[in-house]
Amino acid sequence: MNLILLGAPGAGKGTQAELLTQKLSIPAISTGNMLREAMANGTELGKKAKKFMDEGYLVPDELILGIVADRVAMPDCANGFILDGVPRTLAQAEALEEKGIKIDHVVSIEVDDSEIEGRMTGRRVCSKCGASYHVAANPPRAEGVCDACGGALIVRKDDAPETVRHRLEVYHASTEVLKDFYGKLGRLRLVNGSQSIEGANEDILKAIGAKV
Numbered sequence: 001m002n003l004i005l006l007g008a009p010g011a012g013k014g015t016q017a018e019l020l021t022q023k024l025s026i027p028a029i030s031t032g033n034m035l036r037e038a039m040a041n042g043t044e045l046g047k048k049a050k051k052f053m054d055e056g057y058l059v060p061d062e063l064i065l066g067i068v069a070d071r072v073a074m075p076d077c078a079n080g081f082i083l084d085g086v087p088r089t090l091a092q093a094e095a096l097e098e099k100g101i102k103i104d105h106v107v108s109i110e111v112d113d114s115e116i117e118g119r120m121t122g123r124r125v126c127s128k129c130g131a132s133y134h135v136a137a138n139p140p141r142a143e144g145v146c147d148a149c150g151g152a153l154i155v156r157k158d159d160a161p162e163t164v165r166h167r168l169e170v171y172h173a174s175t176e177v178l179k180d181f182y183g184k185l186g187r188l189r190l191v192n193g194s195q196s197i198e199g200a201n202e203d204i205l206k207a208i209g210a211k212v
Contacts (some may be wrong), residue, residue: 007109026080109193
């Protein structure tokens, strides 16, 4: 089963992809993780992608689609895969179809912008070990200090309020059209992402006809 997860930044796509990987025994392909790896390793692709991501813009299609095509051709994707973070634009969706990458279901995790802003602007990351916290949902024991290593907690640039708002604008402008595209193909499934992680996961499994 080949799936696409849609949703605004912070809607919970990564969390749901991890759960679905365990339950469906197929790999989750997160372009965000691939790009971050490339940036950390200082590859040519990573350097190009970093400039776009730092400014809150989408990485160009040719970079993204090259990564995806190579990845889904690997042996562990023979029984299916979950795409998280791609396609983000209509052009990317059409290119996937043209490349013959078959998609069975497209799940859109629906969360209001105001809730997304609260989720993302409240995130804090340890400057030393990278541990993640949230001021409301998962606060550290001491404010501004990592429980694990005592490092200072910081706000990532892409979690700053102005960047979050810009990312949501970009999302609505370019990604929402995908709902129309996949809706017309009869593959779109809408799921409420404001409920518990477990509840959303059950709804996703039901929507794609998998065993809960």
